[in-house]
Amino acid sequence: MNETLTSARPDTAAPFRPRDTLAWRSPKGRLSFLMRPRTLVVCLALVAVTFVTLVVSVSVGDYEIPLPVVPGALIGQGERLDVFFVQGVRLPRALTAIGVGAALGIAGAVFQSLSRNALGSPDIIGFTSGAATGAVFAILVVGASRVVVSLGAIAGGLVTAAVVYLLAMRNGVQGYRLVLVGIGVSAMLASVRDYMMTRADLTDALGAQIWMIGSLNNRGWGEAAAVWIGVALLAPVLLALGRRMRFMELGEDTARGLGVPTRSTQVIALAVASALTGAAIAVAGPIGFVALAAPQLARRLTRTGGTTLVGSALMGATLLVVADLVALRALAPTQLPVGVVTAVIGGGYLIWLLYTEWRGGRA
Amino acid sequence: MTQDARLSGRDLTLAYDQRVISRDLAVTIPDNSFTVIVGPNACGKSTLLRALSRTLKPAEGSVLLDGQVIGSYPAKEVARRLGLLPQTSIAPDGIGVADLVARGRFPHQSFLRQWSAQDEAVVAEAMESTGVSALADRSVDELSGGQRQRVWLAMVLAQQTPLLLLDEPTTYLDIAHQMDMLDLCADLHAERGHTLVAVLHDLNHACRYATHLIVMKDGTIVAEGEPATIVTADLVEKVFGLPVRVIEDPETATPMIVPVDRRGVRRVHD
Amino acid sequence: MGLLLALGALLVCALLSITVGAKPIPVAEVWAALTAHDGGYDHNVILTLRVPRTIIGIFVGAALGLAGALMQALTRNPLAEPGILGVNSGAAAAVVIAVFLFGMGGAGLVWPAFIGAAVAAVAVYALGSRGRSAATPVRLALAGTAMAAVLQGLVHGVIVLNDFVFDRIRFWQVGSLTGRDLDVFWQVMPFLVLGIVLTLALGPSLNTIALGDDLAATLGARIPLIRTATAVAVILLCGAATAAAGPIWFVGLIIPHVARIITGPDQRWLLPYSAVLGAVLLTAADTVGRVVLPGAELEVGIITALVGAPLFIALVRTKRMAQL
Numbered sequence: 031m032n033e034t035l036t037s038a039r040p041d042t043a044a045p046f047r048p049r050d051t052l053a054w055r056s057p058k059g060r061l062s063f064l065m066r067p068r069t070l071v072v073c074l075a076l077v078a079v080t081f082v083t084l085v086v087s088v089s090v091g092d093y094e095i096p097l098p099v100v101p102g103a104l105i106g107q108g109e110r111l112d113v114f115f116v117q118g119v120r121l122p123r124a125l126t127a128i129g130v131g132a133a134l135g136i137a138g139a140v141f142q143s144l145s146r147n148a149l150g151s152p153d154i155i156g157f158t159s160g161a162a163t164g165a166v167f168a169i170l171v172v173g174a175s176r177v178v179v180s181l182g183a184i185a186g187g188l189v190t191a192a193v194v195y196l197l198a199m200r201n202g203v204q205g206y207r208l209v210l211v212g213i214g215v216s217a218m219l220a221s222v223r224d225y226m227m228t229r230a231d232l233t234d235a236l237g238a239q240i241w242m243i244g245s246l247n248n249r250g251w252g253e254a255a256a257v258w259i260g261v262a263l264l265a266p267v268l269l270a271l272g273r274r275m276r277f278m279e280l281g282e283d284t285a286r287g288l289g290v291p292t293r294s295t296q297v298i299a300l301a302v303a304s305a306l307t308g309a310a311i312a313v314a315g316p317i318g319f320v321a322l323a324a325p326q327l328a329r330r331l332t333r334t335g336g337t338t339l340v341g342s343a344l345m346g347a348t349l350l351v352v353a354d355l356v357a358l359r360a361l362a363p364t365q366l367p368v369g370v371v372t373a374v375i376g377g378g379y380l381i382w383l384l385y386t387e388w389r390g391g392r393a
Numbered sequence: 394m395t396q397d398a399r400l401s402g403r404d405l406t407l408a409y410d411q412r413v414i415s416r417d418l419a420v421t422i423p424d425n426s427f428t429v430i431v432g433p434n435a436c437g438k439s440t441l442l443r444a445l446s447r448t449l450k451p452a453e454g455s456v457l458l459d460g461q462v463i464g465s466y467p468a469k470e471v472a473r474r475l476g477l478l479p480q481t482s483i484a485p486d487g488i489g490v491a492d493l494v495a496r497g498r499f500p501h502q503s504f505l506r507q508w509s510a511q512d513e514a515v516v517a518e519a520m521e522s523t524g525v526s527a528l529a530d531r532s533v534d535e536l537s538g539g540q541r542q543r544v545w546l547a548m549v550l551a552q553q554t555p556l557l558l559l560d561e562p563t564t565y566l567d568i569a570h571q572m573d574m575l576d577l578c579a580d581l582h583a584e585r586g587h588t589l590v591a592v593l594h595d596l597n598h599a600c601r602y603a604t605h606l607i608v609m610k611d612g613t614i615v616a617e618g619e620p621a622t623i624v625t626a627d628l629v630e631k632v633f634g635l636p637v638r639v640i641e642d643p644e645t646a647t648p649m650i651v652p653v654d655r656r657g658v659r660r661v662h663d
Numbered sequence: 664m665g666l667l668l669a670l671g672a673l674l675v676c677a678l679l680s681i682t683v684g685a686k687p688i689p690v691a692e693v694w695a696a697l698t699a700h701d702g703g704y705d706h707n708v709i710l711t712l713r714v715p716r717t718i719i720g721i722f723v724g725a726a727l728g729l730a731g732a733l734m735q736a737l738t739r740n741p742l743a744e745p746g747i748l749g750v751n752s753g754a755a756a757a758v759v760i761a762v763f764l765f766g767m768g769g770a771g772l773v774w775p776a777f778i779g780a781a782v783a784a785v786a787v788y789a790l791g792s793r794g795r796s797a798a799t800p801v802r803l804a805l806a807g808t809a810m811a812a813v814l815q816g817l818v819h820g821v822i823v824l825n826d827f828v829f830d831r832i833r834f835w836q837v838g839s840l841t842g843r844d845l846d847v848f849w850q851v852m853p854f855l856v857l858g859i860v861l862t863l864a865l866g867p868s869l870n871t872i873a874l875g876d877d878l879a880a881t882l883g884a885r886i887p888l889i890r891t892a893t894a895v896a897v898i899l900l901c902g903a904a905t906a907a908a909g910p911i912w913f914v915g916l917i918i919p920h921v922a923r924i925i926t927g928p929d930q931r932w933l934l935p936y937s938a939v940l941g942a943v944l945l946t947a948a949d950t951v952g953r954v955v956l957p958g959a960e961l962e963v964g965i966i967t968a969l970v971g972a973p974l975f976i977a978l979v980r981t982k983r984m985a986q987l
Contacts, residue, residue: 053508062509146483197976210920210979214972217913221968224837228962232830236822239829243819270504277499283479286448288552289472289500319812326805333487367823373816380809384790384802 069332069341076344080128080351087355088120092363122254126313127246127354127368128347129257131320133310135346136265136339138321139328140303143275143337144296151321155208157304159216160190161311162242163223169238170230179241180312187308190215244317244369246354253313260309265343267302271295272339279337317369320346323376330383349376399424399588400445400475400556404454407440407612413452414440415612422556422605427582427589429599432609433633438592439480439560441609445590446477446558458556472500476554480561482545484533490544491529494520497551519550523577539570546577557581559591563598571595575602600624600648608632624648665925666932669939673721676946680717681709684953715845720946720963722848722855723840723908726900728941729862731915732922732934733900736869737893738803744916745901747807748894751910752814753783754902755836759818762831772835773850773906780902783810788894792887838909838964840949851903858899859938865892866931911964914941917975924978944971 055062088104089095095103095112102108103116141151151158164186168174174182194215198208227235274295278285285292307321327349328341353371360366398421405418414437422428422445430438443449445456447463456463463471476497484493497519498512520526523543528536533544542562549557559578563571579602581587593599599606600620608616608623610632616623629637635652642649682693688705696706697714727745734743746752757779761767767775787810791803822829868889871879879886901915922936948966955961 051508053513055508055510062505062512063507197980207979211976213916214976214979217916217968218972221965225961225965227833228837232826235833236826236829239819239833240823243823273499273504277496279483279485280493280496281479281481281483283443283448283477284482286468287446287472287477287479287549287558288497289467289469291468318815322808323812361824364824366820370816370820370823373812373819377809377812377816380805381790381813384806384809 066332066334069334069338072328072332073341073344076341076348080344080348083348083351083355084124084128087124087351087358088116090355090359091115091120118250122251123246123249124351124354125254126249126257127351129254129261130246130310130314130317131324131347131350132265132343133257133261133306133346134317134320134350135324135328136268136343137303137306137310138323138346139325139337139339139342140268140275140299141321142325143279144299146279155300155304156190156194156212156215156219157187157307158311158316159219161187161308162316163190163219165241165315166223166226166238169241170226170234173234183315184308184312187304187311190219191304240367241315243367244315244372245367246314246357247365247367249313257309257313260306264302264306264309268299268306269339271299275299275339276337315367315369317350317372319373319376320349323372323380324349326380327376327383398422399459400457400590402441402445402451402454402456405441405444405451405456406453407437407444407449408452409440409449413612418454418612418614420445420607420614422588422590425582425586425588426605427579427603428591428605428607429603430590430592430607430609431594431596431599432615436609437612438609440612442558442560442590442592446475447471448477448479469500472552472554474554475556475558476549476552478545478549478557478559478562480564484541486534488533489529490525490531490533490536491516491520493533493544494525494547494551497548500552515553516551519547522580523547523550524573538565539567539573542566542570542574543577546574550581555586556588557590559589561592561594563593563595571598578602596624596629596650597642600650601642601645620648624650666935666939669936669943673939673943673946676943676950677717677721680720680946680950681713683950684708684713711844715848716840716843716949717946719843719848719851719907720840720949721942722852723904723911724914724942724945725938726855726858726904726941727911727914727945728918728922728937728939729859729934730897730901730904731917731941732919732930732937733862733865733869733893733897734915735919736872736930737890737897739872743804744912745897746811746910746912746915747787747804748897748901749783749787749807749810749814750780750898750901750905751912752811752818754780754905754910755818755832756783756814758835759821759828759832763821763825763828766827773847776909777851777854777902777906780905781898783814784894784898784902786810788891792890834962835909837962838911838967839962840908841960841962843907847907851907854899854903858896858903861892861896862900862934865889865896866934869893869930869934909964911945911967913964913968913971914944917971918944921975921978 051066053062054065085097085100089097089100093111093115095115099108099112100116103112104121106113106117138151161183165179165183167186168179168182172178172182194208194212197215198211227238230238274285274290277288277290278292278295280288282292310317324346325337325342328338328345331345332338332341334341349372350368353375354368356375357366357368357371360371401419401421403419405415405420406413407415407418418441420441430441432438440449444451447456450464458466458471458474495508495512495516498508498516501512502508517526520529523546525540525543525547528540528544533541536544542565546559546562549559562578563574566574575598578589578591582589582604603620606617606620606623607614608628615632616628624639626637626639629635629639629650636655637653638651639648640651641647678690678693682688682690686705686708688696688709692705693709695701696709700706700710730745731743734745734747737743738747754776757775758772760779761772761775787803787807790810791806818832822832871882872886872889874882904911918941919933919937922933922940926932926936944967945963948970949963951970952961952963952966955966
C-alpha cells in the first residue's frame with residue numbers, strides 16, 4: 031500500500047520530513063531515528079561550556095592550582111594540598127552544581143510542559159514552600175545539622191505536597207483547584223516562616239535566609255553523590271515520557287486520540303519531577319530561577335516548538351555551574367550564595383532575550 | 394449488524410462528574426459508512442462521539458471496538474484503528490505544518506522507530522490529500538482558520554486509521570471551505586473506504602453527505618438510518634422545535650430542509 | 664445589596680480596630696475621643712495611633728484588592744498578582760538600597776519603597792510591551808518574573824553581606840501597620856485616591872478586554888490605552904500600599920477570587936467588591952494581630968495569610984470557582 035502512496039505523489043516532491051530535522055534509518059528500515067541538528071549542536075555546546083567551567087572552577091580560587099597540575103591532582107598525584115583542594119573541595123562542589131542544575135532544569139521543563147504555562151513550577155503543589163519552612167524550622171527552632179536540615183526540607187516538602195493534594199481532592203483533582211489550594215497553603219507557610227525569621231536571633235536568621243536563597247558552599251562528596259544518584263535514577267524516567275509529553279501539548283483530547291495514555295503520563299511525570307526537585311533542594315536549598323529559566327532558555331536556543339527535556343537539563347547544569355563559579359569569585363574571598371547569582375544572571379539573560387526577540391517583532 | 398460492526402456502544406450511560414447526559418444508549422456505526430450525528434445544541438452528540446473515541450469513559454455500559462471493550466486495548470492499539478479530530482486542539486507555539494502532521498504518526502512509532510520511510514510517505518500523502526503540501530514549511534500560527542483545520546485533519550489522516558471520528562469539522566469555516574472539507578470527507582469514505590463518524594450542525598450538509606444519519610435529542614437517539622428514509626418535516630419539528638418543509642435537493646436529490654417562513658404569522662398578530 | 668453587607672462588615676471591623684488593642688478602650692470612650700477630645704491618654708492613643716492605623720489599613724486593603732483584580736483582568740491569568748509587575752521586588756530593592764546606603768528606617772522608607780515599586784513596574788511594563796503589539800499577558804508575566812528575579816538577587820546579595828540591612832529588611836518584608844501614623848497616610852493618600860478613581864472608571868473597558876483582544880477591538884475598545892491605564896492604576900495602588908505597609912501580596916491574589924465567587928465575572932461589580940473585601944481582610948487581620956498573642960503584636964502580613972488562607976482554601980473546596 032505504501033508503495034502506491036509514494037508513487038502517487040508528483041515526482042517533483044522532495045524527500046520529506048518535519049522541518050529542520052535529519053532522519054537516520056538502518057538499511058532494512060527496522061530502526062529509524064529523528065533528530066534536529068540545531069538541538070544537537072546546542073546540546074553539545076552546553077556540554078562543552080559545562081566541562082570548561084568545571085575545569086576552571088577546579089583550578090581557580092584563593093589557592094590557585096595551575097591547569098597542568100589539575101589532571102594529576104584529580105587522580106591523587108602531586109602536592110597534598112593540591113590533591114586536597116581538587117579532590118576534597120572543588121570537584122565535589124562543581125559536580126554538585128551540575129547535578130542540582132540538571133535536576134532543576136528537567137523538573138522545570140516537565141512542570142511547564144504539563145501545565146502549559148511558562149510559569150509552571152514545582153511551587154504549584156507547594157513543594158518548595160513546604161521544604162523551605164521545614165528547613166527554616168530545623169535551623170531556627172531545632173538548631174540542627176546540615177543533614178537534619180535536608181531531612182527537614184524533604185519532610186516539609188512531602189507533607190505539604192500531600193496536604194495540598196488532599197485538600198484539592200473533591201470528585202477528583204482539578205488542575206485549577208490544585209493550583210489555588212497550593213497558593214493558599216504556600217502563603218500560610220510563608221507567614222509561619224516570616225514569624226520564625228523575625229523572632230529569631232539575627233545570626234541564626236541569616237543562616238536560614240542563606241539556606242532559603244540556595245547555596246553550594248561547603249558541599250562535598252556526600253551531597254554530590256546524593257544528587258547524582260537522584261538524577262541517574264529519575265531523569266531517565268522523564269526522558270522516556272518526553273515524547274508523550276510533547277504530544278500532550280496538542281491538547282488532552284488530541285493526545286488521547288493519538289493513543290497517548292495522558293492520565294498515567296501526567297501522574298508519573300509530576301511525581302518524578304517533584305522527587306528530582308526534592309533531591310536538588312535537599313542538597314542545595316531552593317535555588318531560584320533555574321527551574322523556571324532553563325527550559326525557556328533551552329527552547330529559545332534550540333528553536334523547537336515545544337519543550338526539550340535534554341536541552342533543559344543541560345541548560346540547567348550549565349547555568350548553575352557557571353553561576354557557582356561567579357558566586358565563588360565575584361566578591362572573593364566572600365562567597366555569595368549561588369541563588370543570588372542564578373537570579374541575577376538567569377533573570378538578566380531572560381530579560382535580554384525577551385528584549386532582542388521582541389525588537390525583532392517575533393512573539 | 395451489531396455483531397459485525399467494528400464500532401458500537403451498548404447500554405451507555407454518559408456523564409460528566411455527576412451530570413448525566415445520556416442513559417441506556419445503544420449505538421452502532423455501520424462499517425464503511427459516512428455516519429453523521431445531528432441534533433440540537435446540548436443534545437449529547439459530542440459526548441457520544443467522545444465516548445466512542447474513548448476520550449470519555451462511560452459511567453456504565455461499554456464501547457466495543459472490533460468485538461472488544463475499547464478500554465481493554467493498549468492506547469496505541471486503539472489509535473491505530475480509530476482517529477479523532479476533537480473540537481479544540483492546541484498547536485504549540487511556532488510548530489511547523491509538516492511537523493504537526495507528522496505527530497499523527499505517534500501510534501506507529503516507538504523509540505527505535507522514530508521516522509521510518511513509511512512515516513514519511515504517509516505524512517506526505519496525508520498532506521497531499523488535504524491540499525496542504527504547499528504549506529509544509531509554514532508555521533501553524535500563520536495559517537487561516539480553514540487551512541489550520543485541514544492541517545489538523547491531515548494529522549488525523551496520517552494516523553492511518555480505518556475509523557475516523559470528527560467533532561464538528563466545519564466549525565469556523567466559510568461556506569466554500571465547509572464544502573471542501575465535506576467533499577474531502579466524502580472522498581475518504583468513497584475512495585479510501587474509511588468509516589467516518591462526524592458531528593455536524595448543518596442539517597442540509599448532513600442529509601447530503603451522510604450515508605447513515607443519527608438524530609439525537611436530550612441524550613437519546615430519536616431516529617437513525619439513511620437520510621432519505623428518515624428525515625421528515627415531523628422529525629425535524631419534533632427534534633428542533635422548528636416548523637420546516639422538506640424538499641428535494643436539486644443537486645443530489647437528498648432531503649433538503651427549508652424552515653417555514655414565520656414572519657407572516659407574526660404580522661397577523663401585531 | 665451584598666455590597667452594603669460588605670460595607671457593614673467593614674464598618675464593624677473598623678470600629679473593632681479602633682477599640683481593640685493592647686489597651687482595650689470602651690466604645691463610649693472612643694466616641695468621646697472622636698467627638699469631644701479631652702487630650703487624655705486614651706483619647707490620644709485613639710486619635711494619633713488607632714484611627715490613622717485603621718484608616719491606612721482600610722485604604723491599603725482596598726488598594727491591594729483592586730490592584731489584584733486589575734492584574735488578573737490585565738493578564739487574563741487567575742494567578743496574577745501585582746507582584747508580577749515587579750512591584751514588591753522593586754520596593755524591596757529600593758528599601759534595601761535606602762537602608763544600606765543611607766541607614767534609613769521606619770516611616771522614612773515610604774518614599775524609597777514607592778519609587779522602587781513604580782520604577783520596577785514601569786520597566787516591566789515597558790519591556791513587556793516592546794515590539795509590534797501592546798503588552799500581551801504572557802510577555803508581561805515573563806518580563807515581570809525575570810525582573811523580579813534580578814531585583815530579588817540584588818536584595819539577597821546585599822543582605823547576606825550586611826547584617827544590619829538584613830535585620831531591617833526581615834521586618835519590612837513581613838508587612839505591617841505597626842507605628843504607621845497620619846504622616847504616612849498623607850504621603851500615600853493622593854496616589855491611592857487617584858488609583859481608586861482610575862480603577863473604577865476602567866471597569867466597563869476591562870469587561871471588553873476579558874473577551875479577548877480581537878473581540879474587544881471589534882467592540883471598539885482601545886486596547887493599548889486600556890492596558891496602559893490599567894498598569895498605571897496598578898502601579899499607583901500597589902506602589903502606595905506597599906510603601907505604606909510593606910509587601911502584603913496575599914490580599915491582592917485571593918480577594919479577587921473571593922469577590923468573583925460573589926459577583927461573577929462582571930468587572931463593574933468585581934472591582935468595588937474587591938476593594939471592600941480587601942479592606943475588611945486587612946483591618947480584621949490587623950486587629951486580630953494585636954490581641955492574639957498576650958503582650959506582643961503579630962504583623963498584619965502574617966495574620967492575613969494565616970487567617971485568609973484557610974478561608975480561601977475552604978472557598979475553593981466548596982464553591983465551583985469561576986474561571987477567568
